[in-house]
Amino acid sequence: MGHFMLRRMLYALPALIAVSIISFLVISIPPGDFITRTAELRAAQGDIMPLAEQEAMRRAYGLDQPIPLQYWNWITGIVTRGDFGYSFAFNLPVKDVIWPRMGLTIVLSLASLLFIWAVAIPIGIYSAVRRYTVGDYVATFLGFLGLAVPNFLLALAAMYIAFAGFGLSVGGLFSPEYVEAPWSWERVVDLLGHLWLPMIVLGTAGTASVIRIIRANLIDELHKPYVTAARAKGKGEFALLMKYPVRHALNPFVSGQNDIFVDIVSGGTIVAIVMGLQTTGPLLLDALRTQDMYMAASFILMLSVLVVLGTLLSDLLLAWLDPRIRYQQG
């Protein structure tokens, strides 16, 4: 297993290098640069930025250099000094912008992930076993309804209902007095009080696909001969389900979850934007739209590392669920 892991990691290296180059290139495709975007955004506020000032800023930020040189400076900074560069928009080193938001992002993502699994896996199993019953229909219908409502609409509606119906304070994950406060028990409670709404909004969209996949896979498994055999042996239905079919049914599900880390970091961007959550998703989108390039490139590089890690993890999980894979690749 260790050997298997090591090899997988080695293989990931060239992919990462290619990714770092491509992510930098992709950011350079859209016309203009951070300075032109800044000038446009300022113009929208009435402030026409003189060309001379634009040129000066470009020189100061090194944006007048050729792209390959910019890439080289950036990547060597990361490799040699762990320096991800500077966010022009925030006037701060990239890491100082991203890390403070990472914690909350992970909390929110894990919360909604747990919500999804807690709701979807039991429902998926139930509706596979009790196929075509009223319960199956109702569960499936509700699950799909969550999927079918566009996320931003749900978020907007939820926020409006929270505002108009219940008079709750909207926007963000904290009450005003706790936004920049140090961590304390009160702050955690305050966070929990704000977390549930985005958690449910984010979760509703995810449940349907999980229900669907679990149900589909489990139905496939339930008709395998070994299940019939086990049943014939008089094994209890629940134990029987849990022993093999559910585990097998999770297999394709797991291999589809390699981007789970990416989802954690960049997923739910739209919901975060609509609900004013200060998580990493909107940060990445803003960086892309304002062409804050070191910020965006570093962000994408981090995401890629997470994709590779996620793939690795799902391969390992797969190997655990199905030992044959391990031996073949090992």
Place this chain on the structure above:
Amino acid sequence: MSTIDDITGQIAPSAAKDQHGRGYDGHWALVWQKFRKHKLGVAGGIVVLLAYFVALVPEFLAPVTLESYMPAYSYAPPQPLHWGRDDGEGWRFAPHVNAYNSVIDYNSGRRLFEEDVEAPVYVGLFVRGESYRLLGLIESDIHLFGPIEAGQPFFIAGADRLGRDILSRTIYGTRISMTIGLVGVALSLVFGILIGGISGLFGGVVDNLIQRLIEFIQSVPSIPLWIGLAAAIPQSVPPLQVYFLITIILSVLGWTSLARVVRGRFLAMRNEDFVKAARLDGCGPVRIIFRHMLPSFLSHIIAVVSLAIPGMILAETALSYLGIGLRTPIVSWGVLLQEAQNVRTIAAAPWLLLPGGAVIVAVLALNFLGDGLRDAADPYSD
């Protein structure tokens, strides 16, 4: 060759009977029988068919065309439908809505509307209105329903900011929203199965290379790519084609998750006896993938596809939300919702959310249809 023979053989309604005289049907007939049992699936299928019918002839179904504006009806609420009218000689059946009188109330920030009972707008079926070309060919001015006297205000589902009929626009939006993603999904499907299949089937170095390629492609962020491509495509290309081109380019990159799933299944399956047998028989990889291995987990693929099409519909609305998808003057559900995605609409003009209802119905129907198909694709179970 044999593939085609097999399929036609399966489709041909077989009248063979076993020795007990019971009919047993071909594969697809069984599938159909099975599908019919899935009530939600059948309902979904009917709705999907209807939706594609709407997408085919919106000009006929919508009361007015997209060129119809009535600025005095800006944000007009839905006109209530009255079935009859007492015109002094007793009540008679005459379905109508009433025109609105309106004044701008600047202080409260809105137009105030009042039904004008003296100005009924009689409505009927198969009425003459604005002319259009049905399917781009047949010149016609017949609309399924609408005001009997063409050009009169008829806003049964309310009006938007510029006094355009929400119902008509939603009907027109069906065309683009229901079709824009189809090619992309089809391409993703082919690439995903083929590349995932090869990866899983061969394993080893090939698998490794493909997996690294997938990791690489998955790490390329789609939003900057989207913005970049949209800027790179020449301005002379109309906006709709730009969007279409980008969906195709992205679907060329979008096959990866399906490929990984297929690979996972293949890895588990490639040592099964029937695969070994096929390989020993000298079958090529493509044949092994499509003929032998694929059918064994068709259900999973159908499940993935049936989520992918509504996924495309939802993606279109999400991109429009971010302002990088389709745009006015193109009419799609996403564009219509983009105009409605604000507090002002939810608070004061909720009828603008009608396209959201259309999205929900279409996505639900496609999912139920997929669900039914999935169950039916494996007709020998149960």
Place this chain on the structure above:
Amino acid sequence: MLEGNPMQNRVYHLGRRMAGTTLLLAATALPSMAQDNAAMCPGGFGQAPQLQAMVDAGNLPPVADRLPVEPLVVQPADGIGSYGGQFIDSWGGGNVADFRQFGYDPLVRWSVDGSTVEPNIAKGWEISEDATSYTFFLREGMKWSDGQPFTADDIVFWWERVENNPKVMTGGPRGEMLNNGGKPTVTKVDDYTVTFTYEQPNGLFLQNLAGPYGQRVVMFPKHYMEQFDIDLNPEGVAEMMAEAGATDYAAWWKGNVGSYGDASQFNNPERPTLLGWIGQDSILGKERVTFVRNPYYFKVDPDCQQLPYIDERVWTLAADPEVTLLQAVQGQISMSPRNVSTPQNRAVFFDNQEAGNYHLVPATSCDYNTAVLGLSVNHPDPIKAEVFGSKDFRAGLSHAINRQEIIDTVYLGQGEPFQPAPLPGSPFYNEALAKEFTEFDLAKAAEYLDKIVPMGPDGVRLGPDGKPFSFAIDINADFRPDTVDAYQLIERTWKQVGLDVTINFHSDELFGNARARPDSDGAVWVGENGCGQLPLVNLGRFMNDYGYWSLGNWSGWAAWDIKRLNPDAELPEGWTPVEPPANVQRLYELRSIIPTTVGEEQAALMGEFTDLLAEEFLTIGIATPAGFYRSVKNEVHNVPESLIEGWLYPGPAPINFETLYIAQ
């Protein structure tokens, strides 16, 4: 109280809104005789209880010592206020414009009503007869927020070590400080007197100083800023840069020191300021920041109480405008920000007034038009250049716009049909220019269009070459939704007169690229800075030559003008001079001459300028912007009855935020 106040003459023109009568700025606003502030307020000065406590504890000098000898007496809009409370604003992130209502304390300032320039940090000024030399009189005893004196040395330091320091201002001084390209010499006469001398007369200097970027002059405390100057403190700067991991001095300076326009100007709580509130912490990357009262602020109310009244200014970061809107109607924000206070959102604000405990304060806009269309007179395609360059074509387009319908549908019936022109109430208002071709008349439109693009057989107009003529207009769909709506309505009526037009609605990211293409046919943008005296500092905008920000391809004429002024000048890439028509040539001349004139002469030339604009009809407008407002919490007092939105008049910053107070 007020009658007895010897400083009463300091209170300028309050309550007169955008008065068109003050054509001339006071050439001289001489300060009264310097006197002890104790004589001015024999009863002593009042101060906030927190400051009083600090004085009592010996941590702060007495208030009379903190104030200048002659504090600026500010007349509150309603009445004397009381100390305390928080004022909560929302801001969109790094952009200065979002943050501008935080502080407005330039050397000289716009009056609340925007009609004149008034003393502020300078207690008065003197302009030489020929308008080449401006002498400003500073306030003796005035102090930075750290208690150090503010003197002429600080202004000279800004001019020499910031504005003219190529290491930080690599592009040279900003245009506001120049006069027809010429730099002034800045001299310290004594500690409290400083003179700016130009080679040519400068007719716009006071207006430029009163604009947002004029504040740069008084935001660099010499005693503190010297440490960030790489020439004055090479080792210290190298150390700070190393600590920040910075390699480029100009970039580091911009990100860590900063000037007006950079969020970093508020990032260092240690940095002394002259503004009413000072930072508590760095603001970069924060979601909520708090500023507290500056104990050395130089203004007092008529009762001799030191301003500001409000204890804290709080800024909350808002990502999405819809979230901001909900927060505003929920009463979480003291004054709604501009981007959500639109006619479109008025219904939402109106409906929630009681629940959110706020009211709506009307606002006029300094924008001279809701949407200005500029066509590419220098289009690379000669046919298009000929058509777009034709006044008949533009007049035809303009007559085919149903402006009243647009106003009723998009702007809730507010505003009047209008061309790009100085607003009514501005001394430069020209009715012929403002109202020409605004009537909706398709027959007239066809008549004008027939002269240049005659109707073809298929109902589509033909270009001068006899081929069908089509064109496209670029619009930023993310900027102002009302422009999108208006142009959808316009497209309809244009098509009715046989024009084959496409309206391209671009996303924010793509618009800049689309409009910068040389073969863009034309673009639409809002018309800004057209109220009061602002047209004077905004001439280029009215003739649609604003450097790279011109609407449509204007590069040929612009290049001609660059060469006219300096035959050796280098042209931007791809620009080739094209000789404009005689009237436009004269407009270009006037654009150079007007800033170097004053008084009657300036007024006469402005008259000629607007007459020529009317004759040429270069750009097409829709309506005067109207129907703006801000929500203001009911607990906030001393907000004027009506506000002004703008950029060069940086509304609503000049409403004297220091006089606002919180009371239930």
